[in-house]
Amino acid sequence: MKKKKVLLAPLDPVHDIGLKMIKRGLEQKGHDTLLMPPDHSQEEIIKSIIDNKVDVVLISRTLGYGVAEILGKFIDLAEAAGIRDKVKIGIGGMAIRPELAAELGFDAGFGPGTTVEEAVAFVEGREYKPLEAGISREKKDITAAYDYSFRNKRIEKLLDNIVDGILDYTSDKTTTAILRAEIRRQIIDSTDESEKEKLRREYAKYCDDVVKSFYEAGKYREKTRPLTSDEVKALGKYVDDVNSRLNPLTLQHIDKNPVVFIQYGTGCPFMDIAHIKSCEAWGANGVIHFDPSWGARTEGFLEGYITHEEDGSIITYENLKSIKESLAPYTLWQVRAHRGLNTPETVVLAGKIGADLTKINIAYGSLSGGTDPERLTVDAVAAIKYAAEFGMPFDVVTNEELSGVPAFKAFAGMLIVSKLGLRLGGKPILQPLFCYSPEVMISGQMEDNYIDFNAAKIYCLRNIINAPIWCGAPIGFLTQTEDRVQSSLMTALHASLASSLGVDAISIASSDEAFSKGPITAPSRIDTLRATQASFRFFGHSDITPTENAKKWAEEMEEGIEKVLESVVENGNFVDALYQGLLGSREDGAYPGRAGRNTVLRKS
Template sequence: MEQEHINPARPRKVVLAPLDPVHDVGLKLIRRKLVDKGHNVTLLPPDLSPEEIVSRAKSEDPDFVMISRALSYGTSELLARFVDLCDAAGLRERAKLVAGGLSMKPEIAQELGFDAGFGPDTPVEVAVAYVEGEDVDLSNGSRQQTKVDLTAGFTYKFLDSEIGSLCTGIARQLICWANKRTSPGVERAHLRTAMEAERGCSPGYGQKLRSQYASLSSGEVKQWYCTGKPVSHTRPITQKEAGEIQSLSRKAGSPAFPRSQDILNDRNVFVQYGTGCPVMDAYHIYLSTAWGAKGVIHFDPSWGARNEGLLEQAWSHEHDGTVLTLDNLGLIKNGLIPGTMWQVRAHRGLNTPETVVLAHLAGADLTKINIVYGSLGAGTDPERLAVDGVEAMKLAARYNLPYDVVTNEELCGVPAAKAFAGMLVVVTAGVLLGGRPLLQPLFANSPEGMITGFTEHNFVDFNVAKMKVLFSIIDAPIWPGAPVGFLTQTQDRSQSSVMTALHAALALDCGAAAVTIASSDEAYAGGPITAPSRIDTLKATGAALRFFGNGGISPTPKAEAIAHELREAIAAVLRQIAARGDFVSSLYEGLLGDREDGAYPGRSGKGTVSLKQ
C-alpha cells in the first residue's frame, strides 16, 4: 500500500543482506550512513540462502529489507525467488523490499517485484532518504529538478571602492548617452512587443506593425517579411516535426524520465544547444538534462547578428544555430524537463533588445547582453551595440530577467584587465538600471594566458586569479565560460572531456554560480555536435566533481600575484576611460582592446543610431 508518511526522527529497523558472497561494500556504506542517522540496522553475513535471509529478516520484523546483488540473467531469477519468499512469508506486510547492485535500475527492480531499486550511480543519500520516507522520485533515483535563482543572495555592492566609483561614473555616462539615442534594434523591440500583444486578437493581426517592422529589417529577414521568401538554408517546421516535439514533451513532462547521473543535481551546469533543428534540439536538451545538465542555452544562427530583424513562425535551419523566433522557442520550451533553467540569447549583434523581449515572452529564465564583446570581437558597431545593450538591460530589468555579461573578447587576444573593465562597467550600468547581471569572465586558456606565460605551468592559477579579483571587486554572481575550457580542448574526445570537466570543477570550486560546458566535439568543426559528445562532457564533469568533492583545488601563490596585477590593471583601464569621459569613444579608440590586442570595432549596424526626437 501507499508508503506511509514516516517521521524521519523515528528510527527505522533495516535489515541489509548481501545475496552475494563478495558484494557487500555498498551495504556497509549504507549501514554506516543509516547508523549515523540513528536507525537500527542489522547487516546479515554474506552467502546466506534466500530462505535463510527471509527467516532471519522475519525475526527482526524490519521496516526495510535491502538486498545487494550484482545482476545477471541467472541471478535475476534468484532475486525473483527471494521476492516471492518474502511475499509468501508475510515479510511484505510491513517491510519494503529494496534491491541494489550493479545493473540494478528501477525498471528491473519493478520487474523483479521489489519496492525500489538502486543502481551503482545512486548516491547513498538517496537510499537513506528512501528509508526515512522522504518522497524520493524512485523512477529516476533522484529528487525533482528545481530551478534556482543564480543571482540570489548577491548585493551587487562594490567591495573595491576605487573601482566601484570609477565604474559607477562611467556607467552613468553610458546610460545618459544611450538615453538620448535610439536604433532600429530598439524600435523593433518595441514593435515586437506590440505585435505579439496583437497576435491572435484579429485576423491579419498587426499588418501595419509588421510592415513597419519590415522597414526596420535588413537582408534576407527583410526579404521574408516583404516577399515571404525563406532565409537561405531554412524551411518551415512541418506538422510532423511539431508533432514529434509534442510527443517528446509528454515524456519530458513525465516525472519518470530516466536520469543517468545525479552528481550534477546541486550544481548549475549549463549546456548550449542550437543544432538548427528544433526537433533535434529538443532531443539534445532532453538527453542533456537526463545526464545532469541543470540548464540549457539557446544558440541562434550567426547571421542573426548581421541581419536587422528576427523572423516569425517556426523554422528549421540546415546549419548551426536554431532560428530565434517566438514559435521556435515555444516548441523548444515544450520539451524542457520541468525545473530546467533556460537561457535565450542572441548572437551578439543587431537584435539584442528584441531577444530580451522574446526571452521574456517565451518564459526563459535568463538572457545575455554583451556590449563590449559584441562590438570589439563580434563585428557589431560599438555605438549601435551600446544603445541596444542599454535598452536591452532596461527591458531585462523590467521583466526581472537576469542576464550574463561575457568577456569573450579575451578569445581575440584582449587582455583580461581590459575585458574585465568593460564587463564591470556594463554590469554596473545593468545594476543602475535595476537589473540582475551575472559576470561571465572567460575561463579558459586565453591567448593572453599563453603569451604572458600565465598558463605555462598550469591552467589553474590564471583562472583562479580571475575569479578572485572579480569576487574582490564586487559582490555579484559569476558564471564563467562560456563555455569553460576554450582553447584547451582538442578533437580527441577523452582529452576534450577531461579539459572541460576540470575547468568546470575548478570554476565551481572557486564559487561560480554556474558553469557552461561544451561538448567533446568543441574542437571538431566538420559537422554538427552529436548526442554522445554532449554526454561525454556531462559524464566527465560529474566524475570530476565526484573526484574533487569538497577537497578543494589549490592554486600556487602565483594566482594571488596575478590577481593583484589584474586588479591594478583593471583600475588603470577604468581610470583611462573615466579620463576620456566617454565609454563608447573608448570602445572605438581601443581603451578596452585595440588592434594590437586583436580587437576591431565592428561595422555591422554602423550609422544606424539616431538621436531621439
C-alpha cells in the first residue's frame, strides 16, 4: 500500500489525546505524519496542508460550542483554497457525530469510542473491520490443551482402584432413568407419529405420578403452563431480529482471560432467551441451563414449550431446542445433569440437541443434591457414557463444599468421577469452587483475603493432574451482597484471580446473586459482565500474587485428598463410602440423598 502523508490538526485550544494515539498508529503502519500544535487558526491549518502537500488531513474538535459553524467554515476554506478534491478530510472528537461530519462535507466523522484502527483504515482507504483484540469468536474447546496425565501417581493408582470398583458394581444394574433415556432417544429419532405415541406410553410407565398424569391426562404441574403458539411464533421473530443486529462486545482483554459463562434459569425459556441474547451482546462466551430443583426429584420429563413461575427452567426437548436455536454460533452451551433422577436422559437430550457441555458429579449430587448415592452412581455411569458418545465434555462440580464439606473431600469425589469419566472415554473438567465456603468461615483461611485459599485449590489440582479447570459456580459465591456495586466488584475480582491463575473458564453470577426475593433481571447480568470486562482490562498480563499460605494449603489439600481416597479404597465400595460419609459426612453437613432410594434394578 502506498505510504500516505497525514496532517493531524486540533481545532481546539488544547490537544486531543486521540490525535496523538492516531499519529502513533499511523506511524506503526509506515505512514508519514505531521502533528500541528493546538490553538492554530483554520487558515493556518489550510496553509499547512498546502505547504506540506499532504494526502489526508485529520482534524479533531473536542469542544461542542459552535462546532457546526467552525467546521463548516473549514470546509469552505478548503474549497476556496482548491484542495477539497485533492485531500481526504476526516474530523473526529467528542463533539463529532458521523451524520454531522457528512452534512458539513467531510469525508468521514469519528465520534466518541472511535478506535485508532478505524482512523487508520480511513487514511488507507479501506473498509474498517473491528478487531477482537486477538480473541476469536469461535467456540473454544476448553479441554483441547490437556492430556489428563497424572502428576501424582499415587493418587492415580488409588483412583484406578476405585473406578474399577464402580464399573464392577454398576455392570449388572440399571434404573428407570436409564430406560427412559433410551426411550427418549427413540422418540427423538423416530419420524413416525404413531410410533412416537407408542413410545410415549411406554415412557410414562417409568415416570412418577406427576409426569404420568401429563402423558395420560395432559395435566400440568402447578405454577407451570404451556407457552401458546403465538408466543412461540413471536419468539422466532424476536430472535431473528435480535440476531440481525447482534454486534457483541468482547469480555477478554488478553488470550489468557478465561471463557466466561453465565447461568440462566429464570423459569421461562423465552425470558431465558431474552437474557441470553442480552448476555451474548455484552460478551458472555457461554451459557448454562439451570433447571428447577423439583425437576431433580421427579422421575421423568414433560414435553412441549413450558414456562414456570419459579426459579429454574424446565427441561423438555422443545424448551432446550428453542434455547439452542436462539444461540449465536459461537456461544458455548451447557446443560447440567449433575444431580437428580433424570441424569442420563438430560445428557441424551443435551447431546441430541447439540449442547457443547454437560455437568455430572456423583459425589455432589448424592451428598448435597438430594439423590440416593447408589441410584446416582448407576445413572451417572450411563450419563458419562452418553456424554462421551456425544463428544460433550462435562464439568465435575464440587458444590458439596457449600454444605460444609471440606475442599479436600469434595476434590476427592471430583477426582473419582473425573477418572471414571476418563475411563469411559469422556472429557472431564475440574470445577473447584471459588467461594467463601463454610469450611473457611470456620477455619479462618479467608480472614485475611479471598485469594490464598482459592489459589491453593488451583495449585493443588495442578499438582495432581494436567486437566482443564473451570471455576464455579458462580465465582465469588457467598462473598456477594445485595448491593450491585459490591456484588459486581466481587465477581470481577474473582474473575481476575481466576485469570491470573490461568484457569480455562469461569461461571459468573449476576449482581442479583445475593438477592432472593424475586427473579434475576437482565440488567443485573450486564452489571457483572461489564465489571468482569473492566477487571480483565485492568489487570492485563499482570498477576495477582497469593501469599505463601496458598502453597502450604495446597500441599495440605493434596495430602487430605490422598487420605480420603485411601479410606475409600480400604472401604472397598464407592457407593458404600458415600453412605458412610467418607467423601463428606453428616458432621460436615453432607447427607446422602433419599430421592430414588431402592430404585436400582438388576439388568435382565
